[in-house]
Amino acid sequence: MTGDEERPEDSGLQTESLESFPSQSAVRSPQSSPFLSPDLASRRLHPAWIAIGLVRSLRAFALPLLIFVVTGRQNWDAGVLLIGAGIGLVGVAARTASWWVFRYEVAGGELRVRSGLIARQERTVPLERVQTVDTGESPLQRVLGVVQVRIETAAGGGRGSDVTLEALTRDDAAALRQRLAVGPAGRSPGGLEATVQGANERSATDAAVRPLPETQGELIRAITPGALFVAGATSGRIGPAMAILFGAYQFVDDLVPESILERLAMSAPGFGLRVVLVVAGIVGVGSWLLAVVSTVLTFGGFALRREGDRLLIASGLLDRRRSTIPISRIQAITISEGMLRQPFGLAALRIESAGYATDSAESGVLFPLLRRSEIPALLAAACPDFAADAAVDGAGLNRLPVRARRRYLLADVWQLLILAVVAVAVLVRTGWLDWRWGLLPLALAPLAAMYGWVAFRDAGWIVDPAERLIVRTRQVARQTAILPRRRLQRRDVSQNPLQRRAALATLRVAVASGGSGGRVELAHLDEEVAGRLQAGLGPRRAVPARDQSRSAVSPATSAAGGP
Amino acid sequence: MFARRPRLAARPAPPHHLDPRAKTLWRLNALMEFAVLLAFAAVAAWGMYRLDLGWGWSVIPVAGALLIGTITVGPVPGLRWSRWRYEIGEQEVDLQHGLLTVTRTLIPMTRIQHVDTRRSPLQRRYGLSSVILYTAAGAIEVPALADDIAGSVRDRIAELANTRDDLL
Incomplete structure (x- = not known):
């Protein structure tokens, strides 16, 4: 263990790094102005935090309150008002008290957050563990003149993997970001020497006027209005949009008196199929428009910048969000070609960084839409470690053995078959409908088989000369993951009895990730190839002699391992 | 199918086994799960009996539970132990x-x-x-x-x- 028994989730902290911090600050302080000392004195959030919380609870109560006001008109008296006002006052007082006790500071190489009215809580995040720092502002926060800072750590996406400071002034936020930025330099490969140098450079830039994050650094690429529209039109985010539309419909249905709807229906001649078609058309187009709008709002003003060893990503029209990602902490890059985008040579780039939970559409997007041919240049500028041409053209990929094709083809067909059997059995037994209706799922079988065939054709892998594992699979969208060998956290090879019979196996690798995005699975490799890949992608230094044969997945041998 | 060694053992499998007492432990765990499963099956069977579906239907959940229980308590712990x-x-x-x-x-x-x-x-x-x-x-x-x-x-x-x- 690393000598940290009380907080097991943080005990990955290396003791040596703890010791390095005081010395580092000692080295830094002479060059830094007092304002830029590495520590940040304990302070509270902006009082706007109180208002933000109150507005949020008001929003949650708005609908019940509205219903209460509308339906309960008759017994609307002073007593009820008094109780309501009392509850409100208690809420304001509690929120204010919470604000009073909430404090944060940066000291001793750690970010400390104290909170809790009754049960006092103290979170300590070693700066070394800070993965990404996001700044965001919702419209409300913008009105109140504050920003939100979210600090994500590598705790694996579980509880307490991030700290959110909901209301900071811009200056406080900038000051905090400055202190948190110590982390990546501290871990640079050159050790303390590099740290000192990095600190010097940083304090040099600190001395200059600190620009706002959105104009900092060198612009790599910003999204154009045209690309933004295309991104929305091809986003395929129709499902959620449809759900919203149906919700809206339900709402209208509840509010508008039945008689009006009935009269509408009666007045329309040929009520029936035509109406259904029109409604379906409206829902379809409406969903699509909604998808375009939501994409424009999410990715409007998207800009990718690089400042030294960090990437700065700005995004969003209403909810503005700015992320800082140390380049050295990027775990994997995925090129995602949606079904509507691939035919036009368009793709999105996703980034896997240890801190990110995949909780929102924009988190982990390196760039929302660009031409495939533009990817190498962007990667070379943003994160050269991931600039793998093989991942873009896919020409050199090793394909799966032909005997895997049947499994890909039938993977979904089996499920349809089982569904059909069950449906037929139920219909025969109950006689609700003619049993032949139970065969309906089989109508989808050709489609499923075609998808399987495409998935087989797309699947492939290669270990390129820079020791990056590149895996291409299709999960509706064609996904090409670029995974440096030294980023792999674990490698699994599994084989079920049927695969064993066909000498096939499934390879899974995982990189550090806040969400589920860090896992990549390639099904039905040749078992020997899978085993060799698994063994060969391990740590390389000081390999014992008996393991020499295992660790020999050089590009040459891995290419020979293809079918 | 079960007896055959996994083919991935083209590379030698890792040498160490778990403690042999693991089998007893797993068997006890499986036994407890079996008891719960059997209770659910009994409730289902009773429900089916009350619905007048004929006693033949009531046999299905009980027989299913017995079959699953026999497998999970019987060969599964030993097999799992030998694989681990x-x-x-x-x-x-x-x-x-x-x-x-x-x-x-x-x-x-x-x-x-x-x-x-x-x-x-x-x-x-x-x-x-x-x-x-x-x-x-x-x-x-x-x-x-x-x-x-x-x-x-x-x-x-x-x-x-x-x-x-x-x-x-």
């Missing part, structure tokens, strides 16, 4: 596990963030511990090692893993 292998190498932790689907897992030492040992009340009764390895991509459990072996495995991993991690 581990090795704590200098460079990597090497695991093999799985009943029908056999999975081989390799985790580099430098990726292990920390190690826990854990004991459930039942494990304590048998003097067994689980070792849990945490990486930045999730945790994996090596179940049912003898207490002293679990402790030494934990210490060995902690010692070997205590090198600078290039993740951060």
